[in-house]
Amino acid sequence: MGLFSTLSPQAASQLDVIVSGLYSTGFVVLDHVFDDNYLTCLLKELIDLNPQEFKPAGIGREDAYQKNKFVRNDRIHWLDGDESFLSSYLTWAESLRLAVNRRLFLGLYEYECMFAHYPEGAFYKRHIDAFKTGINRRLSTVLYLNPQWGPQDGGELVMYAPDSNRITHQILPTMGRLVVFLSEEFPHEVLPAKRARYSLTGWYRINEGHHPAF
């Protein structure tokens, strides 16, 4: 049984929307990709994780700029991929990887993801997830897990036009909202959250060691 047999027709057409949006603007925001029960389950798993296992963001896998607590002060928990609650999400992530590779030839190879917790007041200053010369991230995903989040709660994701100070979008991190964008193109920042803000964030990487024959 192929992977797509596990996707609903609605999920398959959402993948088309994402791929088309990436093709035309490099950036997509979608609601209702995952059902409410599953989102609630993800949020519960996230909240149940031992707070000791959340590390200040930037430790380990990123550059010095991103380790600076004046740049970001969220807390993150890398996921191994073998957590049972993640399997539906990872099935979806794999189907997106295949759809993107098939239509956009990005050569996405693997996906890594983490839970992020922005405590009250936390932020992440303007940055780019990958520089063309640096880490091999090509596509960023953020799935927000914040029930009843409104404008009064802050924590917007602010997206800038490539190489510009022009703001193109201010996105509230509402429950189930998904943002997908090309990692190398769009500077973005997270405004201070006025209450705890949760997300499942991930990146597709290319395989550094892999040199295609053609």
Ligand SMILES: O=C(O)CCC(=O)C(=O)O
């Ligand atoms: O949570 C968000 O809205 C974006 C987070 C982000 O930019 C990152 O973790 O690189």
Ligand SMILES: [Fe+2]
């Ligand atoms: Fe980012």
